[in-house]
Amino acid sequence: MDSNSVSPMPELAPIAEFDKTPPTPPEDTLPMDDLPPPPTTVNMHDEKEKDVKDKEKEKEEERKKEKEKEAHRRYEDENQWGCGSWLEYTLVIVLASILLLGSLALTLFWIIKYHDGFSWRENPKKQFNLHPVLMVAGFITFSGFSILLYRICRCCRRIYVKLLHTVFHALAIPCVAVGFVAVLDSHNLNEPAAIPNFYSLHSWIGFVTMGLFAIQFVVGFFSFLVLLCCEGATAGFRASLVPIHASFGLTTFMLAIAAAVTGLTEKAIFSLGDEYSDWKEQGIVINALGMVFVAIGILVSFAVRSPTLNTDTKVLVTERL
Template sequence: MTRSGNNAGTSRYDDDLENTWGCASWFEYIFTVIIASVLLIGATALTLFWVIYYRNGFAWRDDPKIQFNLHPVLMVAGFITLSGFSILLYRLCRCLKHIYAKMAHTLFHTLAIPCVAIGFLAVYDSHNLNSPPIPNFYSLHSWLGLVTMGLFALQFVIGFFTFLVCLCCAKMTYGCRGAMVPIHASLGLATFLLAIASCISGLTQKAIWTLGDQYSKFTEEGIIINALGCVFIALAILVSFAVRRSNAPATAKVYVTERL
């Protein structure tokens, strides 16, 4: 499961494309990729449908109540869809060299940053500009969201400097990067699951506030909200499975730390 020290620094990112998979492994791989991709795209699409069809679309500071609608769409797009694809690309792209998978992983996380930033600004403005103003950072949803954003920022900074900048002196930093891989992977999955929890708590909070007694009467909007929550739960299960389950056969020449 390991390579000699002489080759570790130079061939670490070479994918072993000679491994033979059985039918079950290929089926599991294809099923995971297809279903996860559909759900990741579907999460943002269903959020867009809900906001446009039931919540009157989008606005900026001229209409704070509708400005709020940017918050769920951008947070789902950033924390769920883009971050989810980033995790899956890094773990499931077996046709790419490892360094290219890292670059794709970083790119998707980078694209998530403006989504999260604008989504946070939208809800903050909508609360402060509302008449009367709505208090900030008091609900469980907001606490979970702040923790998620903090972990996301920490993960990005550590990952950028550890796995990209440190490649400039790969031989000197090999041990450090090897030690950071399981920590980075575990915190990354924890951040994604926290994002799922934040989205579900936010959906529940929004449904209770906006639908009130109608929520218990199985209205169309309530069903859409519940369906979106089920998509998030399915993604939590599927992405966790994809990250922790190694699809490689027992004879594959991979690093244990790279697959944790």
């Protein structure tokens, strides 16, 4: 073979046709629903504001806790009672309670022993006997305890004390009403002639006492119980009524004491006449009952006005219970 000859090119393999089928996805590809959400952009300014607000809220809560602790410590320091305070409280409250119950018991003893008990319109004289007993029960015993409740119930919530205060006054209403009807009937049905009404000092004082009692009950019921349904809107109004209500309540109670004492004197003069000055047994009982009423007036007034027995500064404890 000639060395200068060129060898022919090898025949190329035929070009394969382009595969137009799409490639199959890999088996481990996750669906779009299972993918995590894209990262959100964080505003550094909002983050700082949020941190500042959280810190301020924490500081505010800490300040509130400190104020409550300081107020509680101040309350304990200012209102911690010693032996003298407890002795004063025990003597006044216990003695006043005994006298309030004792006045009603002594009135019952006086009427039953010396005036033959009770009756209704068939015997006007015995019907009159209902008057002193029911008036003492309503105006003095029930009303006295309703006033002392604010000193006796020291560890109760104010709303419970108010409810009990209202209950005792509500118990006094039927006593006063029946006692008033009894004295009117006994005067009008008296034989042989009717006895005039509302001519004595006792009747005038009693009439004023009943009027003040009715006004006090209505105003107190609507102001301190009904208006609690909108407590926030009426708080200032109710707070301004508290000293007025307390002052007129004590005034009404003192007028009831005065009416009872003048009524006893009037009954002693009518029943005993000239024998009243002879130290009769009934006269001594009447005078003793009158002195019990005077002692009740002194003790109840002292319990209400004494700064030691005052519970207005103890709202922090009563509101938490």
